Amino acid sequence: MTNTTISTDDSMMTLVNVFSVAPEHQQELVDVLVEATDGVMQNMPGFISANIHRSTDGRHVVNYAQWQSRAHFDAMREDPACGAHMKRAADLAEFTPIVCDVVHARHV
Amino acid sequence: MTNTTISTDDSMMTLVNVFSVAPEHQQELVDVLVEATDGVMQNMPGFISANIHRSTDGRHVVNYAQWQSRAHFDAMREDPACGAHMKRAADLAEFTPIVCDVVHARHV
Numbered sequence: 383m384t385n386t387t388i389s390t391d392d393s394m395m396t397l398v399n400v401f402s403v404a405p406e407h408q409q410e411l412v413d414v415l416v417e418a419t420d421g422v423m424q425n426m427p428g429f430i431s432a433n434i435h436r437s438t439d440g441r442h443v444v445n446y447a448q449w450q451s452r453a454h455f456d457a458m459r460e461d462p463a464c465g466a467h468m469k470r471a472a473d474l475a476e477f478t479p480i481v482c483d484v485v486h487a488r489h490v
Numbered sequence: 491m492t493n494t495t496i497s498t499d500d501s502m503m504t505l506v507n508v509f510s511v512a513p514e515h516q517q518e519l520v521d522v523l524v525e526a527t528d529g530v531m532q533n534m535p536g537f538i539s540a541n542i543h544r545s546t547d548g549r550h551v552v553n554y555a556q557w558q559s560r561a562h563f564d565a566m567r568e569d570p571a572c573g574a575h576m577k578r579a580a581d582l583a584e585f586t587p588i589v590c591d592v593v594h595a596r597h598v
Contacts, residue, residue, distance in 0.1 A: 384597055385495040385496060385595065385597060386497075387494065388493060388494040388539075389493045398554070400508055400586070412593055415594075419594065419596045423596075424598060431496075431595070431596060432595075432596050433496045433592055433596070434592070434593050435504060435506065435588075435590040435592050435593065436591055437588050437590045438590060444588060444590055446496065446506070446554065480545050482543040482552055483543060483546065484541055484543055485524075485543065485544045486520070486523075486541070487539070487541045487542075488527050488528060488531075489493060489538065489539040490532060490538060
């Protein structure tokens with residue numbers, strides 16, 4: 383398994399999903415997203431990566447995810463197994479899924 | 491220059507800064523953030539990477555940035571040159587800077 387890399391060269395789709403959560407539910411939300419990633423998402427066609435981040439203030443969780451294409455991402459969202467996990471996440475937090483492209487990458 | 495990598499192994503700090511912007515100002519905001527990154531941020535102590543993303547719906551810009559430590563990030567924010575760029579961004583968009591740590595990374 384390689385690491386996730388961020389680059390403007392790739393044709394992949396990036397999803398930045400920002401969850402707003404009460405601090406007392408942050409760990410539970412992390413657990414739900416890790417379970418969804420390892421149990422379901424990583425086996426879906428077109429999955430490249432998912433990277434779960436915990437905010438230091440306790441109020442957010444961010445998933446930085448990559449899919450081969452928008453079509454693969456949309457197909458995943460129609461899958462009942464994925465839907466069940468996302469329902470659990472939605473019960474714990476509000477979320478803003480942002481579908482985006484990398485337009486500039488600078489690394490020292 | 492190497493690519494940005496995402497990993498749970500690193501002690502670095504991650505900043506996910508989510509900008510909400512009117513679609514007619516999205517490109518201008520991207521330009522401001524690219525200019526800030528290449529003109530100022532990349533030369534600041536502790537800078538590792540900044541990766542500017544444009545949402546496909548036109549309403550967001552996301553900066554996925556990495557700093558060696560929270561102290562380096564805080565010092566950058568006190569720097570007048572950085573402040574001037576962030577003022578330009580703030581005139582164009584609302585933003586939610588999320589300081590976070592990678593807790594789980596899965597890649598196929």
